[in-house]
Amino acid sequence: MSDTSGTLRRRRRPLRRALVAVVSTLGLAAAAATVASPSANASAPTPPAGWTQVFLDDFNGAAGTGVSTANWRYDTGTSYPGGPANWGTGEVETMTDSTSNVSLDGAGNLRITPLRDAAGRWTSGRIESNRTDFQPPSGGKLRVEARIQMPNVTGTAAEGYWPAFWMLGAPYRGNYQNWPGVGELDIMENVQGRNTVWATMHCGTNPGGPCNETTGLGNSTACPGSTCQSAFHTYAMEWDRSASPEAIRFYVDGVNYHTVTASQVDAATWSNATNHGFFIILNVAMGGAFPDAFGGGLDADTRSGMPMTVDYVQVLSSSGGGTTPPPSGNRDAYGTVQAESYDTQSGTTTETTSDTGGGQNIGSLANGDWALYKGVDFGSTAARQFSARVASGAAAGVSGLVEVRLDSRTATPVGSFSIAGTGGWQSWRTVPANISAVTGTHDVYLTFTSGQPADFVNLNWFTFGH
Structure with a gap:
C-alpha cells in the first residue's frame, strides 16, 4: 500500500444434530472436527x-x-x-x-x-x-x-x-x-x-x-x-x-x-x-x-x-500443473441455474430428482436454510421476474417462502413466492414471482422462511426474466 461468499426427509436434519451430540458426549474431538469442517x-x-x-x-x-x-x-x-x-x-x-x-x-x-x-x-x-x-x-x-x-x-x-x-x-x-x-x-x-x-x-x-x-x-x-x-x-x-x-x-x-x-x-x-x-x-x-x-x-x-x-x-x-481457477460465479441470470450448483449453503441436502431432465435437486429446505449463487449476471436491462422449479411433500398446514436476496443473505428480499404441499417431494411445478428491477452482476441468495420448523420445499432450478 504505497502512497500513490416424506418421513426419511424429515429425519435428516434431526439425525445430523443427534450425531453431533453423540460425538460431543463421547469427547471424540477429531470426529467432531470432521463433522463441522x-x-x-x-x-x-x-x-x-x-x-x-x-x-x-x-x-x-x-x-x-x-x-x-x-x-x-x-x-x-x-x-x-x-x-x-x-x-x-x-x-x-x-x-x-x-x-x-x-x-x-x-x-x-x-x-x-x-x-x-x-x-x-x-x-x-x-x-x-x-x-x-x-x-x-x-x-x-x-x-x-x-x-x-x-x-x-x-x-x-x-x-x-x-x-x-x-x-x-x-x-x-x-x-x-x-x-x-x-x-x-x-x-x-x-x-x-x-x-x-x-x-x-x-x-x-x-x-x-x-x-x-x-x-x-x-x-x-x-x-x-x-x-x-x-x-x-x-x-x-x-x-x-x-x-x-x-x-x-x-x-x-x-x-x-x-x-x-x-x-x-x-x-x-x-x-x-x-x-x-x-x-x-x-x-x-x-x-x-x-x-x-x-x-x-x-x-x-x-x-x-x-x-x-x-x-x-x-x-x-x-506445483505447476494447475490452471487459473475460474471466476467465482459467472452465471447468466436468464439461463437455467441448477439448484445444486450453489457456491455454498446451509441446511440443504442434494438428491437425485425424478423431474424432467434428471440430475439433482436440493432438499430438506426449512426455515433459516439458504443457498448462495455467486456472480449472477443480469445485464443492463432490468430483470423483473423470477421463477423456480419446486416440489413439496409438506403436511397440511406447513408452508413457507422462497425468497431472493442480493449480495447478502440478510438483505431485504427483492421478491418471493409462497409454497405449500404439491403432492409429494418429487411432484414438480414451476412457480413464477415478480421481483424488484435488477441489473448488473450480483451474488444471489435463495433463502427459505417458514413459521414452522418442518421441511417445506425442494428446489430443482431457477431463472430470471425481463
Missing part, C-alpha cells in the same frame, strides 16, 4: 484440480468478536515500531485492535470500520497474517484471493477512504526501512469511493528507480457489473513461476487486468523483490497521498463508520 470452509470456493489450499480464513465466529490471532496480528498506532510515521503514506488514522474497528459480523464476514470521534480524530483497523512464507514453489504458482465489498460510500462522503488488500515481502517485518526493495503486491486498492480497483507491484528504489516509485508498476479497471462499493467482488493475485518470464497477474472477478513480468526490470531488482515469502495485509486507511492524488483527503463531509467487508481470504498453491 464443511461449514468452516463454506464461503471459499473449492480449489480446482492441481491446486492445494494452504491458508483460509472464512471469518466465521460470533458477531462482535475479533479475528483469529492464530491467523492474524493487529497493527496498532500510527506506525510500525521505529518505522516511518503515518505508516509511511501520510494517512491520519490511528489503528486499533478494538472490536469497534475490527470485528466479525456473525454472518461469516470481517468488518474493518473507520470511525471519527467527537474531536474529529479517526481510528481504523489493520491486520496482517502471522505467516510470512506465502510464495510459489519452484516452477509452480501461488494464488492469493479475497472476496470483498469495499466501504459502501461514494462522492464527498467517501473523501479520504483508502481500503486495501495487499502483501509485503517478509524481510520488511522487523526492519521497516527496506521498502520498496523487498517487494509489495497490492491486490486491491481503492480511494475516494471510486468504482475503480488498482493493482500494483512496488520494487526497486525510491524515488524513481526501475519500478517508477512511488507510483510502482500498476494498472486499474472498473469493477465488473456492480460497482466496487455496492457489491462483493473477488480480488486475486496469481504469481506464476512456471512461466518464462516469471509473471505476477492481478484479477477482479476472474478478469486479468494487470500483469508484471520479470522482463520489465533488471534481474537484481526482481530477485530482491520476489526471492522470499510475503505476508498479507487488510486495512482501511483514512487520508494520505493516494486519496490526495484523486481529489483530496478527509474533510467535514467524510462519513464515519463505513466498513470494508471481507467474506474470506484464501491462498492456493500449485
